[in-house]
Amino acid sequence: MGLTLRRPEPSALADAERGRVDDIVDTDRYPISDLDSLAGRSLIADTVARLDQDGLVQLPGLLRPSAVRALQREMRATGRHVSCETTTRSAYAGDETLLASDDPRRLTSTWTAGHITRDMIPPFSVAQRLYVSPDFKRFIAACLGLGRVFEYADPLAGLITTVIPPGGEYGWHYDTNRFVITLAVDEARSGGAFEYSPDLRSPGDENLEGLRAVMTGDRSTVRSVTAQPGDLQLFLGRYSLHRVTRVEGRRPRLMLVLSYAEQPGIIGPLERTRQVYGRVTETHLLHAEQALGTDGLIA
Numbered sequence: 001m002g003l004t005l006r007r008p009e010p011s012a013l014a015d016a017e018r019g020r021v022d023d024i025v026d027t028d029r030y031p032i033s034d035l036d037s038l039a040g041r042s043l044i045a046d047t048v049a050r051l052d053q054d055g056l057v058q059l060p061g062l063l064r065p066s067a068v069r070a071l072q073r074e075m076r077a078t079g080r081h082v083s084c085e086t087t088t089r090s091a092y093a094g095d096e097t098l099l100a101s102d103d104p105r106r107l108t109s110t111w112t113a114g115h116i117t118r119d120m121i122p123p124f125s126v127a128q129r130l131y132v133s134p135d136f137k138r139f140i141a142a143c144l145g146l147g148r149v150f151e152y153a154d155p156l157a158g159l160i161t162t163v164i165p166p167g168g169e170y171g172w173h174y175d176t177n178r179f180v181i182t183l184a185v186d187e188a189r190s191g192g193a194f195e196y197s198p199d200l201r202s203p204g205d206e207n208l209e210g211l212r213a214v215m216t217g218d219r220s221t222v223r224s225v226t227a228q229p230g231d232l233q234l235f236l237g238r239y240s241l242h243r244v245t246r247v248e249g250r251r252p253r254l255m256l257v258l259s260y261a262e263q264p265g266i267i268g269p270l271e272r273t274r275q276v277y278g279r280v281t282e283t284h285l286l287h288a289e290q291a292l293g294t295d296g297l298i299a
């Protein structure tokens, strides 16, 4: 089925959730619009089992080739305007300076990356249509054993593309979210692999010695995954330490990151948003103000 990237009718623009995504998702292979069918049920059962076993599932070729090309055009054009900063951070991206000097939580890695944020992605683009699609959200919820998932209410986060320039990398970290979905836009010519140590920590157990081992170069628990444009990854990143290795070659690595929440209305914290994206919006300022009680203390 061919991709229609025509500018939609004004009514569709006003309601980006309208319409199916069969023209951009390979629904012959991944029947996300028909989860009650035999093929749909088997897709969910298989994805759930693999996620449970490995903490990561890859669905190769989820996007149709014409949609991949459109996504690449959109993201490459916008990615050129993104500035990539280099920082050094711990796996927790917090302030660990008060910890003992040999505490593994103080170990850092280098990050060189920029972000195409949601406000830079038009409503009728492939990325946005996939993110808001009710069929896609139902599919993701079913894979995670959830009744529903919700888009972020954050104007910047929720739907972003991570841009890692040549020579850049994305350091070791845990996610604050239980799960994240990534969709490869442009792979690195070499390097740029996604590496993760499955379930390195677990609820109530930070496994700091495991953290030290991985961050000081022990590869015994680390798995590596590369993705081709159009491949989707569903990853449980809260317990699995992960990173992207240095991007070699001359072109940036572009990865679309689709985040959903288990509750509606999620807006990122002010300072963290400033730290990650280099800016905040009125929405973040208002949200931070409303989170303060009348006595000026956090509720």
Ligand SMILES: O=C(O)CCC(=O)C(=O)O
Binding pocket: 162, 170, 175, 180, 182, 194, 237, 242, 243, 244, 255, 257
């Ligand atoms: O770019 C990737 O493959 C993963 C990005 C990542 O680690 C994250 O979004 O937490």
